[in-house]
Amino acid sequence: MRRFVKQNNTRETSPVLVTKLGTRLPGNMKIWFTNQKFQSFIDRPRQCVKCYSFMHPSRVCEKSPICPSCGEIHSGICQSPQKCINCQGEHSVTSRGCPFYIKKQNILELKGRNHLTTAEARRIYTQSAKFNYAAAVKANTPSNAIEGQISEKMETMPLKMNEKIEAIAQTINAKMEQQATMLVEMFERLVGSLLQNLSAVNKLGGVTISPSR
Numbered sequence: 001m002r003r004f005v006k007q008n009n010t011r012e013t014s015p016v017l018v019t020k021l022g023t024r025l026p027g028n029m030k031i032w033f034t035n036q037k038f039q040s041f042i043d044r045p046r047q048c049v050k051c052y053s054f055m056h057p058s059r060v061c062e063k064s065p066i067c068p069s070c071g072e073i074h075s076g077i078c079q080s081p082q083k084c085i086n087c088q089g090e091h092s093v094t095s096r097g098c099p100f101y102i103k104k105q106n107i108l109e110l111k112g113r114n115h116l117t118t119a120e121a122r123r124i125y126t127q128s129a130k131f132n133y134a135a136a137v138k139a140n141t142p143s144n145a146i147e148g149q150i151s152e153k154m155e156t157m158p159l160k161m162n163e164k165i166e167a168i169a170q171t172i173n174a175k176m177e178q179q180a181t182m183l184v185e186m187f188e189r190l191v192g193s194l195l196q197n198l199s200a201v202n203k204l205g206g207v208t209i210s211p212s213r
Contacts, residue, residue, distance in 0.1 A: 017041060042112045045104035052085060052093040054104050068093045 018038065020026075028037045045054050051063040052071075066073050069092050070080035084093045086100040095101070103125075111121035 040112050043108050045101055045108065047094070047101075054086070054100070066093075 025038060025040060028035050030036070046057060047054055048056055048058045048061045050058050050061045050065045052066065052068060053061075064073050066085070067078050067080075069078040069082050071083050071085040071093060072080060082090055082092050084091055084095065084098055084100070086093060087098055089095075089098060091098060107118070107121045107125045110116065110125055111118055114121070116124070
């Protein structure tokens with residue numbers, strides 16, 4: 001919820017933290033005869049400003065202050081490359097894009113939205129991360145095997161296609177040769193029959209012609 005302001009006042013105000021007993025957060029609540037909307041409070045990771053660790057507050061830190069840019073102990077302007085002491089990445093230790101910071105933020109969000117303790121949220125987040133990694137590896141293994149099978153089939157496919165085409169061509173050639181032989185035989189029989197008929201006609205007319213091919 002936000003602070004009460006006077007009517008027609010456009011001044012921006014910071015949110016107000018309200019603690020309610022129980023495990024269920026209502027969407028709104030009447031306070032001083034006004035209906036106020038509520039949102040879950042998601043805390044941000046607390047970081048020591050001396051050693052920049054997320055494990056303890058600054059007031060109990062006994063370490064020497066370090067440079068937030070390179071992570072080393074020195075004085076004056078930093079001339080070294082940026083390096084995070086938490087994730088060993090090439091960025092400053094205060095970067096909101098640090099994987100370590102994002103992990104802490106996700107744990108706190110899980111804690112706030114599900115009414116868990118920090119230890120419970122950390123345990124659930126760690127188990128979920130391990131499960132997601134194992135599932136990704138397990139899902140990726142069959143995928144690689146399938147890709148290998150597909151590649152092998154793609155390589156053997158042209159050979160099989162050539163073999164089938166050659167077999168079909170041989171079958172077609174054999175049938176065409178067979179049909180050509182049958183046509184020649186039919187033509188020869190037709191010619192022989194015509195010559196026999198012509199010889200019979202000539203005999204009836206008194207002229208004898210011997211059939212010849």
